[in-house]
Amino acid sequence: MVHAQGVRKHFGKLEVLKGIDLTVERGQVCCLLGPSGSGKSTFLRCINHLDRVDGGKLAVDGDLVGYRQNGSRLHELREKEVAARRRDIGMVFQRFNLFPHMTALDNVMEAPVNVCKTDKSQARDEARHLLERVGLGDRAGHYPAQLSGGQQQRVAIARALAMKPKLMLFDEPTSALDPELVGDVLDVMRRLAADGMTMVVVTHEIGFAREVGDTAVFMDDGVVVESGDPRQVLVEPRQERTRAFLSKVL
Numbered sequence: 631m632v633h634a635q636g637v638r639k640h641f642g643k644l645e646v647l648k649g650i651d652l653t654v655e656r657g658q659v660c661c662l663l664g665p666s667g668s669g670k671s672t673f674l675r676c677i678n679h680l681d682r683v684d685g686g687k688l689a690v691d692g693d694l695v696g697y698r699q700n701g702s703r704l705h706e707l708r709e710k711e712v713a714a715r716r717r718d719i720g721m722v723f724q725r726f727n728l729f730p731h732m733t734a735l736d737n738v739m740e741a742p743v744n745v746c747k748t749d750k751s752q753a754r755d756e757a758r759h760l761l762e763r764v765g766l767g768d769r770a771g772h773y774p775a776q777l778s779g780g781q782q783q784r785v786a787i788a789r790a791l792a793m794k795p796k797l798m799l800f801d802e803p804t805s806a807l808d809p810e811l812v813g814d815v816l817d818v819m820r821r822l823a824a825d826g827m828t829m830v831v832v833t834h835e836i837g838f839a840r841e842v843g844d845t846a847v848f849m850d851d852g853v854v855v856e857s858g859d860p861r862q863v864l865v866e867p868r869q870e871r872t873r874a875f876l877s878k879v880l
């Protein structure tokens with residue numbers, strides 16, 4: 631589903647991704663870990679066309695996102711193509727970014743109705759179903775301000791799922807939550823994974839990564855330091871840098 635080979639990205643003189651190799655198979659969960667500033671968010675943003683790849687090769691479901699090799703011209707998509715591809719990728723951020731003036735239900739219905747031109751009553755039915763799936767069937771009429779952070783984040787997940795994505799990207803989805811609200815969000819993600827969703831999850835929840843992840847990738851300073859089975863990478867890391875990081879977050 632995601633295939634990265636030597637992916638590079640820089641902002642001015644700052645090299646943020648220095649040749650990332652990473653593969654996520656369909657139906658798998660890849661957990662990305664690493665210190666702040668190591669390039670995790672930038673990598674997710676490249677997958678989702680929010681940042682442009684400067685070098686190497688990046689493909690989602692066989693479609694090239696960016697490609698440049700041996701000084702050849704960058705493979706670039708037209709705006710329309712980018713919009714179409716982005717519809718297939720759901721993204722959940724640390725901050726939930728719900729529309730504050732809309733109820734939970736309207737937040738979930740918004741994109742299907744306005745972007746996909748789905749029939750309103752069908753979109754409403756699907757949105758209700760999704761809210762039930764994230765455990766918020768009884769909160770459909772609530773506004774974001776009336777919901778806890780964890781509930782808002784679950785609405786954000788439902789909203790992303792409403793577009794029927796083939797890939798879900800999570801960027802530290804529980805980092806902004808009070809500790810007692812983290813579990814409900816992780817449970818929703820765990821069920822999503824069990825249902826077969828392909829997911830790339832940036833998280834410092836080591837327990838989640840170990841239980842749910844099919845692979846764990848440890849990044850530092852724009853490179854993949856080590857990757858593999860989470861039960862190895864996160865329990866018996868081979869690299870000193872991974873070990874040092876884990877001892878800080880555990």
Ligand code: ADP
Nearest residue numbers: 641644646664665666667668669670671672673
């Ligand atoms: P992480 O998510 O691992 O904390 P990021 O991908 O957010 O790391 O950032 C990696 C580096 O890229 C940081 O040094 C950050 O300051 C820099 N960076 C990210 N986005 C931009 C941008 N739009 N312009 C300039 N520098 C950026």
Ligand code: MG
Nearest residue numbers: 670671672801
């Ligand atoms: Mg980040």
